[in-house]
Amino acid sequence: AQSVTQLDSQVPVFEEAPVELRCNYSSSVSVYLFWYVQYPNQGLQLLLKYLSGSTLVKGINGFEAEFNKSQTSFHLRKPSVHISDTAEYFCAVSDGNDYKLSFGAGTTVTVRA
Amino acid sequence: NAGVTQTPKFRVLKTGQSMTLLCAQDMNHEYMYWYRQDPGMGLRLIHYSVGEGTTAKGEVPDGYNVSRLKKQNFLLGLESAAPSQTSVYFCASSYREDTQYFGPGTRLTVL
Numbered sequence: 001a002q003s004v005t006q007l008d009s010q011v012p013v014f015e016e017a018p019v020e021l022r023c024n025y026s027s028s029v030s031v032y033l034f035w036y037v038q039y040p041n042q043g044l045q046l047l048l049k050y051l052s053g054s055t056l057v058k059g060i061n062g063f064e065a066e067f068n069k070s071q072t073s074f075h076l077r078k079p080s081v082h083i084s085d086t087a088e089y090f091c092a093v094s095d096g097n098d099y100k101l102s103f104g105a106g107t108t109v110t111v112r113a
Numbered sequence: 114n115a116g117v118t119q120t121p122k123f124r125v126l127k128t129g130q131s132m133t134l135l136c137a138q139d140m141n142h143e144y145m146y147w148y149r150q151d152p153g154m155g156l157r158l159i160h161y162s163v164g165e166g167t168t169a170k171g172e173v174p175d176g177y178n179v180s181r182l183k184k185q186n187f188l189l190g191l192e193s194a195a196p197s198q199t200s201v202y203f204c205a206s207s208y209r210e211d212t213q214y215f216g217p218g219t220r221l222t223v224l
Contacts, residue, residue: 001172004155009153032210032211034212034213036215042217042218043117043203043215043216043217043218044156044203044205044215045215046212046214049211049212051211090155090156092156094210099144099163099207099209099210100146100158100161100171101146101156101158101213103155103156103157104155105153105154105155106153106155
């Protein structure tokens with residue numbers, strides 16, 4: 001199984017500032033990569049995913065992520081955050097032949113006015 | 114479409130009691146999963162199923178059992194609840210290795 005490391009457990013950020021959430025995984029074999037968001041007291045919903053193709057992936061709500069195979073990373077970015085982006089963000093990885101996901105520990109983003 | 118639904122939303126148990134959590138999906142997905150979420154640990158896979166009548170162990174299966182008698186339902190059972198099973202439980206479903214769709218969660222407290 002993959003090991004997934006989210007390098008920041010908490011990220012405070014001011015409204016309209018950019019944010020980057022870092023994610024590294026353990027294996028360089030063919031992988032599928034996902035970012036999920038969890039708003040307070042809710043389930044997880046998909047922000048974006050990389051299955052193949054372009055390494056720059058665009059998702060919902062203005063988020064994007066870049067797959068870097070040599071660095072085994074899949075960092076999430078947003079150029080200008082809103083108060084409503086306050087949530088917990090999870091990076092998840094599965095091997096190409098294994099549909100099971102391994103999740104990182106999560107990054108809590110708190111957006112302040 | 115309701116997507117993935119979970120019953121109940123909240124439950125409090127005493128140590129040693131049993132209960133069953135129900136997950137239902139209306140997307141005709143073959144694959145279904147049960148996770149638990151604990152602070153600072155992300156989501157950990159308990160059991161999963163790749164089709165009706167099949168189940169398999171995930172990362173943290175001890176103390177749990179599952180059944181998938183119908184394609185749309187995936188049940189998680191706790192035979193003898195322990196305080197260590199206090200957690201938030203999420204069910205998910207997917208079409209093979211693509212996106213997993215999550216339910217709203219069940220918050221379980223074991224006293």
